[in-house]
């Protein structure tokens with residue numbers, strides 16, 4: 001992008017003043033709104049938005065985009081702002097376009113098994129609505145209560161049930177978007193089969209607001225699963241983590257296979273979660289199965305007993321009710337919140353599932369050798385090779401010093417990722433956080449093509465400029 005061509009973002013006040021007066025679009029410029037809407041859940045960045053717009057319809061979004069093109073104003077599309085890669089941060093005086101007021105569930109089609117809603121509907125609302133109507137929306141993660149469906153699409157959200165149901169990408173049946181050219185596109189229109197050329201819908205999924213603003217989403221719905229049963233087991237080595245996974249998945253349909261360490265447990269229990277058992281262990285795995293029948297769960301319990309006898313598992317617990325299952329899930333899902341006060345520096349990487357132990361062992365050795373001052377919390381969706389690495393900030397380091405040292409870790413880690421042919425972002429996205437490291441996972445040719453694709457959809461470079469790549 002030619003620097004002289006960049007949207008000017010600083011002296012927009014008069015142009016902003018013109019916009020709502022013309023179209024009645026809500027605009028906020030008070031310091032609280034700028035601070036709140038200018039950021040997401042990522043730490044160590046500073047919000048610097050110039051205004052927040054809250055459209056109520058796709059037409060209003062189109063008006064905003066056309067205005068931004070005319071006035072060369074940078075826009076940051078914004079959902080529930082639960083992202084962890086600073087993809088929804090406005091750090092350069094951009095104008096935030098919040099989809100929050102577009103929050104209606106529009107239609108549930110029981111025959112086609114689809115639900116159509118505005119992009120600003122909260123994930124949990126979609127899940128609840130589907131349940132109330134005898135269906136199931138299976139994309140799920142800890143921030144379900146705040147994240148919005150449009151943001152899930154923009155980041156191709158993954159979460160805890162990917163091994164069973166896949167990513168958001170698999171569940172988007174149709175999309176309405178406003179491109180950076182101001183065009184309204186209706187993509188795929190809920191068709192199951194559609195062999196008519198490039199699937200632009202898929203291009204928008206995971207595009208992090210750089211190609212268009214998603215305004216309406218139609219998701220496919222699944223049949224609701226029966227009650228979930230959760231196993232939490234303690235183990236002392238990583239090889240056991242993989243062995244247990246192999247054994248369970250050869251006999252059962254696993255809905256989730258999650259891992260966390262003793263350090264993570266220390267924080268979640270301090271935060272109020274009940275320890276699963278009193279035996280100490282270095283690693284914990286959480287397996288979720290569906291109660292297909294009582295015999296099915298008995299078989300799984302037998303396998304668990306066998307693993308205990310063999311010494312692969314040091315201790316474990318099986319939920320006896322949905323309430324207990326939820327309590328066990330809290331041990332894993334509360335990690336982010338329980339460590340938040342330590343201002344963690346986060347990484348979210350993936351390698352092929354079979355290579356997780358090798359990667360984790362190598363990286364742990366690097367961290368212990370070079371940064372013994374860091375307390376590191378490892379956890380994640382181990383069943384899909386996705387590890388979350390949270391380095392907690394030592395109290396005696398300033399935010400800047402801490403981030404600088406973490407960048408040193410990043411270089412090491414991403415070189416290792418490159419060697420393992422993994423990804424520098426498994427599910428949190430690129431945003432600002434992974435932008436400098438994108439080349440470790442994507443070739444120069446791929447990045448160039450992505451830039452050219454952006455130019456087609458956003459010729460004036462107004463949509464989330466500076467995110468993903470420059």
Ligand code: 2HG
Pocket residue numbers: 084142159333335336346347348380388389390
């Ligand atoms: C999770 O799996 C989220 O809980 C957040 O992706 C991960 O806080 C993190 O690093």
Ligand code: ZN
Pocket residue numbers: 159380381388427
């Ligand atoms: Zn995650």
